[in-house]
Amino acid sequence: MIIRGVAIEDTFAEAFGMRATRLIITADTAEWAETAGRSLTGFATSVIACGCEAGIEKRLSASETPDGRPGITVLIFAINSKELQKQLQLRVGQCVLTTVGSACFSGLEAAEHLKLGGQLRYFGDGFQIAKKIGERRYWRIPVMDGEFLCEDQVGMTRGVGGGNFLIIGRNTRTVRAAAERAIAAMNKIPNIIMPFPGGVARSGSKIGSKYKGLPASTNDAYCPTLKAETASKLPAEAGSVLEFVIDGLTADDISAAIRAGIVAACDAEAAGEVLQITAGNYGGKLGQFKFHLRELMA
Amino acid sequence: MSGFSLTVTRPPRQRLDLSPLLPEQLAGMTAEAVAAIPLVCGNRQLRVDEVFEVARAESEALVIRNQGARLDHLGNGMTAGELILDGDAGAYAGLAMSGGRLTIRGQAGPFAGAAMQGGILEIGGNAGDWLGGGLPGERRGMTGGLILLRGDAGRRAADRQRRGVILIEGNAGDFLGARMVAGTTIVLGEAVGRYPGFAMKRGTLLLRHGARQMLPTFADAGRQELGFLRLLGAFLTPHSSKYAAAAPHFAALRRFVGDAASSGKGEILAAGD
Numbered sequence: 001m002i003i004r005g006v007a008i009e010d011t012f013a014e015a016f017g018m019r020a021t022r023l024i025i026t027a028d029t030a031e032w033a034e035t036a037g038r039s040l041t042g043f044a045t046s047v048i049a050c051g052c053e054a055g056i057e058k059r060l061s062a063s064e065t066p067d068g069r070p071g072i073t074v075l076i077f078a079i080n081s082k083e084l085q086k087q088l089q090l091r092v093g094q095c096v097l098t099t100v101g102s103a104c105f106s107g108l109e110a111a112e113h114l115k116l117g118g119q120l121r122y123f124g125d126g127f128q129i130a131k132k133i134g135e136r137r138y139w140r141i142p143v144m145d146g147e148f149l150c151e152d153q154v155g156m157t158r159g160v161g162g163g164n165f166l167i168i169g170r171n172t173r174t175v176r177a178a179a180e181r182a183i184a185a186m187n188k189i190p191n192i193i194m195p196f197p198g199g200v201a202r203s204g205s206k207i208g209s210k211y212k213g214l215p216a217s218t219n220d221a222y223c224p225t226l227k228a229e230t231a232s233k234l235p236a237e238a239g240s241v242l243e244f245v246i247d248g249l250t251a252d253d254i255s256a257a258i259r260a261g262i263v264a265a266c267d268a269e270a271a272g273e274v275l276q277i278t279a280g281n282y283g284g285k286l287g288q289f290k291f292h293l294r295e296l297m298a
Numbered sequence: 299m300s301g302f303s304l305t306v307t308r309p310p311r312q313r314l315d316l317s318p319l320l321p322e323q324l325a326g327m328t329a330e331a332v333a334a335i336p337l338v339c340g341n342r343q344l345r346v347d348e349v350f351e352v353a354r355a356e357s358e359a360l361v362i363r364n365q366g367a368r369l370d371h372l373g374n375g376m377t378a379g380e381l382i383l384d385g386d387a388g389a390y391a392g393l394a395m396s397g398g399r400l401t402i403r404g405q406a407g408p409f410a411g412a413a414m415q416g417g418i419l420e421i422g423g424n425a426g427d428w429l430g431g432g433l434p435g436e437r438r439g440m441t442g443g444l445i446l447l448r449g450d451a452g453r454r455a456a457d458r459q460r461r462g463v464i465l466i467e468g469n470a471g472d473f474l475g476a477r478m479v480a481g482t483t484i485v486l487g488e489a490v491g492r493y494p495g496f497a498m499k500r501g502t503l504l505l506r507h508g509a510r511q512m513l514p515t516f517a518d519a520g521r522q523e524l525g526f527l528r529l530l531g532a533f534l535t536p537h538s539s540k541y542a543a544a545a546p547h548f549a550a551l552r553r554f555v556g557d558a559a560s561s562g563k564g565e566i567l568a569a570g571d
Contacts, residue, residue, distance in 0.1 A: 067528040103525055127563075129500070131482065131526050132442075132461055133533045140526050149525040 001294045006266040007276045008293050013164045013258070014281035015289040018047075018077040019084045020159030020249055021114055022057065022107035025096055026071035030059065036102045037072040039095035044076070044087075045196045046245075048205075048216060052078040052087040053161060053247050055193030066105045067149070073107045075193045077161045077247045081114070084156065089119045092150070097123065097141070103149040106136075110155030117141075117150035160289050163246040163254035165279045166204065166222065167265050168238050174273035175240040178265040182244060185264035191253040192246050204243040204280065219280075235275055243280065251289050259296050302332055302360055304350040306385075309367035312340030313388055314349060317371040321360040321379030321398065329354060364404070373400040376417065389426070392419040393433075395443070408452065409433070414462065416443040418537075424449035427471070430464045430483070431457035440464065440481065446537055453491065456483040459501060463533070467540045470494075475503045478564060482530065486544050498557045498564035504530075506544045508552070508568035516556030516566060523550050524567070544569070 001008040025040070027033040037056045044054035054076040065071040076091070078084035096104045097120060104116065117139035121128040124141040130152070131138045137152035167182070169175035183199040186192065194200070209217035220230040222241045227234055234241065244261055248254040262277055279293055302324055315338040324332055333347035346352060355361055362369070364385030372387045376395040383391075386404035396415040401422075408426035411419045412433055429451045432439035439458035450468035457473070459481040466484065472491035475483050478501040490509040495516060504527075527548045535542040547569040554566040 066532065067525060068532065069528070129502075129563075129565075130480065131502070131529075133463070133482075133526070133529050138526060138529065140524070146523060147525055149529070 001297060003262070003266045003277075003297060004268065005271050006274045008262070008297055009276060009278040010294055011279050012281055012284070012293065013162075013279035013291040014284060014287035015160050015162040015164075015251070015254065015291065016287045017289070018053075018079060018159045018161035018247065019081045019156055020075060020077045020108075020161075020247070021084060021088060021154050021156050022249075023074045023076070023088075023092070023096075023116075023154060024060065024065055024071055024105040024107040025074060026060075026065045026067050026069040026103045026105070027099065028069060028101040030070035032100055032102065033069075033071045034059070036096045036099035037074050039099065040091045041074055041076075041195075042095070044091075045201070047077070047079050047083075047161070051083060052076050052091075053193070053195035053245075054087075054091070055195050055199075055247075057193055058190065067103055069103070075159075075191075075247065075249070077159050077193075077195075081112070081156060085114050088114055088116060088154070092116060093120055093123070097143070097148050097150075100145060105151045106154035108155030108157060110157045112156045113153040114156045115152070116154045117152045120148075120150055157249060159247060159249050160251050160254055161247040162287065163248060163251075163258060163289070163291055164244055165258055165262060165277055165293065166241055166243045167274055168222075168234060168241050168276040168278065169270075169274045170237055170239050171273075172240040174270075175242050178270050178274050179242045179244070181267060181269070182261035182265040185260040186244070186246065186257045189253065189257045189260055191250065192248040192257045194244060194246055196243075196245055199244065201243045201245060202241075204241070207282070233278075238275055251291075254289075255291060255296055258291055258293070262293070262297060301355050301358055302329070303353045303355040303363065304332075304346065304361070305353070305363040306349060306365055306367045306369075307351045308349055309365070310339045310344060310349060313368040313370050314339045314344070315371045316362070316369050317374040319346070319360065319362070319381075320373065320376050321381050322377055324360055325379070370407075372402070373398075373419075376400060386423070387421075391421075392417075392445075395419065405449070411440060411443075411445045411464070413438070414440045414443045414445065416462075418444045418446065420446040420448075422448050424468065425451050425455070427452035427454055428457055429455040429466075430459055430462070431455070438479065444537070450487065451485075456481070456501075456503075459483060463530075465534060465538055465541060467538060474509075475501065475564075477560075478503070484530075484534075484541070486540050495554075495557055495564055495566050497560045499561045500563045502564070503566045504548065504551075505566060505568045506547060507571065509566065512554065512566070513557060513559075515558040515562075516554040517558065519553040519555050519565075521550050522553045522567075524553075527567075547571075 205216040359380035370388040405423035430440040453471035469487035469489035
């Protein structure tokens with residue numbers, strides 16, 4: 001399959017079931033809400049070493065948030081509910097509770113729940129106040145700029161982590177430009193995040209290493225500088241590869257994102273510069289979800 | 299649901315206990331069966347059709363039209379559906395109701411919404427003493443739901459309230475929120491009687507015009523901007539245009555903490571003019 005001169009390899013991305021939650025973070029200004037979100041989603045690129053994968057999903061206007069202030073939504077993914085609970089409490093406690101004027105609410109209606117304010121309330125040292133308004137319960141935790149308002153619990157769902165595709169091109173400049181177009185397109189897709197910096201990873205990894213105890217190491221088959229010394233999967237003219245990792249609330253959300261990303265990466269500007277689109281997998285034996293690139297783009 | 303209208307045609311001399319007339323219980327019944335439901339009136343029993351004219355109604359709600367009867371225990375323990383009273387209610391309207399919507403278009407007597415657990419109780423006129431309170435001897439008053447009082451409340455509204463929201467659009471009598479444990483009660487009217495929050499443990503009294511006679515055991519914590527009031531506003535605005543009009547005054551308000559003679563973690567939030 002060839003889209004505007006870019007070869008779509010006959011392969012699939014392999015993804016895994018994860019536990020996911022969505023938070024709504026608000027603040028007095030959109031900038032402070034964004035600050036809280038950036039802090040919370042910092043160092044959350046991969047569950048391999050960060051405990052969770054997290055990202056800002058979208059920006060909300062004041063009319064779209066529970067408390068009528070500007071805000072953002074954040075998605076957090078972890079390998080199981082226990083780890084997600086731990087990460088949620090740590091990250092909201094250290095990054096949102098501490099942000100000027102912030103408040104934090106559940107952004108997901110789900111049958112299963114994680115504790116949020118129910119844990120963080122102890123910071124109030126006995127001065128915290130529970131408030132049930134309608135069917136929802138909140139905690140008012142006294143802090144030095146007033147009160148941190150936090151929903152008692154947040155919804156948890158079964159999400160999908162590790163959807164991916166790679167752009168292979170002639171040089172770093174043109175591949176980066178294609179990646180930026182893909183990110184801009186995928187940012188418009190709801191229910192997904194791309195947890196790596198700016199939405200893209202340059203250091204794709206393979207499982208294992210020649211060094212003992214290292215669970216992952218550089219994906220040498222896709223490193224352009226190693227074409228002459230490893231079993232490279234790159235065409236001779238390739239000079240740069242970037243990888244997108246996409247976590248979504250459902251497999252359909254990831255499919256939509258991959259499709260939008262590939263279409264944007266393969267636009268007119270890509271002609272002659274982007275050579276190939278491929279995806280990462282483990283032979284199809286590990287992940288519950290497979291995203292076949294050619295089926296998605298058919 | 300039920301879809302009946304019951305119109306008082308022969309008001310009895312004694313008070314009538316309407317506990318059996320719940321929309322969820324009348325659902326699926328025939329008009330004849332409804333007419334035969336026994337009601338306690340003083341020391342005797344009356345059939346529904348000895349007091350009311352029973353008719354099928356087009357709406358889903360159970361509508362009771364009252365003229366001259368003293369109807370106690372309206373919507374007692376109601377769990378679902380809609381019950382509308384056109385006229386005045388006696389004592390214990392909405393007692394221990396846990397769901398559905400009870401609308402009283404006239405006045406309500408004492409103990410309206412007492413021990414209420416959920417649902418919505420709307421009273422178009424005034425309410426007697428102990429609105430949303432607890433029954434004598436009980437440790438807790440209202441534990442959930444929403445009371446919307448368009449008129450004035452008597453004394454001891456929100457007594458021992460544990461949870462839920464009471465919105466009083468008019469004035470409130472003495473000892474508002476006395477012995478309150480938690481929950482939120484709002485008074486939009488200009489007058490609040492003596493000693494609101496007497497022996498209050500926790501909970502929130504939100505007063506649009508403050509209170510003239512406060513207990514000395516409430517300490518002034520100064521002017522505050524409280525984020526949860528935005529959530530409360532979003533929750534109450536669809537139910538009350540008067541609350542919506544008052545909400546801008548709640549952007550910053552004075553917080554009094556007490557009652558120090560009790561455990562002292564309650565608050566009276568007083569908005570200025």
